[in-house]
Amino acid sequence: MFSINPSSGEPIYRQLTEQIKRMVAGGQLKTGDELPSVRDLASQYAVNPMTISKAYSLLETEGVLERQRGKPMTIASQAASDQSETIRLQQLSSQLEQLTLAAKQLQLPKQSVLLALSDVFDRMSDVSTKP
Structure with missing residues (x-):
């Protein structure tokens, strides 16, 4: 789903946030789509769960993700609105x-x-690149 490069100079949480934003802008992730849990993603990419949590929290603050108690993180409705090619x-x-x-x-x-x-x-x- 994502491409994480631990040897990149860019922090892993930033790699993840940018990829999710691009996937939303490109229409690969749509309103209501569920993202993997913090634990699942951390395990899959062998990174600290706090790294994934930081990325998800930043995206939630920016309005890209929505959190509902007891449910997976989802793409927020406003984030998945059509974006022009110029913005992308x-x-x-x-x-x-x-x-x-x-x-x-x-x-x-x-x-x-x-x-x-x-x-x-x-x-x-x-x-x-589709989840």
Whole structure:
């Protein structure tokens, strides 16, 4: 469901929150969809349950998730409302800037980078991101 990279410089809770936000914006997670429990997710990715709890709490504070006593965390109704392509692209802005900076530092031509991105995009289209 999620792709967690423990060796990334980005904290795990941040990786998780950003992925959930992108999945909501992209329509892969919809209003009322249930997320795995903190314990299940922590066990699946071999991380501290407090890390998952922190991510869920942040998303709840931001209005992305809803918590109901005795039930799993769910996607909040306001979070899953239709988002424009512009808003969804803004969520990629930071990653695109990092990619562009790395490509420029490597002195790669723009066309080569776009072709490589297209190849990765096509390859990743075969990978299911649906929970």
